[in-house]
Structure formats: structure tokens, C-alpha cells
Amino acid sequence: MVLGTAACSGGKSDDNKPDAAGSSNGSSSSTAPSTGASASSSGPEEKLPDLTAAQVVTAFAGKGYQCSTDEAYQTCAQGVTSIQVLIGKQPRPPVISLQATGVAAEATTKLADFAPQALELAHVNPRGQIADWLKQQQGKAGQTTAGNWTVEFSTEADTDQPGAILTLTDKLCKADCGAE
Secondary structure, eight states, X not given: OOOHHHHHTTTTOOTTHHHHHTOXXXXXXXXXXXXXXXXXXXXOOOOOOOOOHHHHHHHHHHTTOEEEEETTEEEEEETTEEEEEEOOSSSSOSEEEEEEEXXXXXXXXXXXXXXXXXXXXXXXXXXXXXHHHHHHHTTOOEEEEETTEEXXXXXXXXXXXXXXXXXXXXXXXXXXXXXX
């Protein structure tokens, strides 16, 4: 019962525009009642307001993730999963990377389980479409676009930190959009 491809055309709907315009604070997690942040295609999901990189880190820290700064990124980790957020002054992080460490198959499963909650905490829109796409990859590397994000999935095996990685890059970012 996967209808992820049907959700692609509805990703730019303005049906929820009044909800998104009403809140600009959004300091940690969802501020409006949600029908659940599941990564299913059962209906339209609430559009969440953009968060700055610092607000994303605060949201993860509030959920018990251990956060630290590593060069140009803030990393928040819990167990085998982590999120890296590019630090900057943009209205939302220009790069978000979700990761799960371990053997590729197991890491991919962990990443697919982690993605819906992580994308909601980071206020990524359309998070359900991205989570559905990730599940459809079944461990195969790939790239797509969702909303204003370029989304890339890959796995690493021959490194000191093998695992699965989902990277989101903001297509609207014009300056300081990557680590130097």
C-alpha cells in the first residue's frame, strides 16, 4: 500500500498556507496539533514552519540527543543514529544529513525508522514524501527532489564509520550553502 509517487504532485499544495503563516517561532517541536507525523501517504501532512539550524539542534537536544559542534556542523546523536546540521545564518539549515551506523542493510533499516521523527523535529517539508522515498530505495543509492530539497541516499561500507546516509540540501540557499 505504497502510494508515494502519487504524493509527489501534491507536494506544493497551498491548502495549509494559513497554518504555516500563523507561526514563526517554532522553537522546538510541532506547535500545532498534528494528525501524527507518520511517513504515510494517507493524507496531507501539516506544513511546519522553517527552523534555524540552532532551533533544530535545540529540538534534538530536548529529545535527549547528545549534541556537539564539529567544524561547520552541529551533530546530535543517540545510539546508532545521528543528524548533522550545517551551521549558518540562513532561515533554515542549508544541509541536513541523517545517518545510521552499521552494516549497510541494518543501517538502512535504522535510518528508515529514524527519518520520520528526525524530519519532523527538523521541520522538513514534505517530510512524509521524503520518508516514503527512502523506504522505496531498499538500500539502493539514489537522488530525488522533494519540495525545496535535493535528497540523496547512499551507504558507506569501506570507511571507519560504515552506514547509511540521507542528505538534504536546500535548493533555495544562495550563500554559505556548504561546509568549506
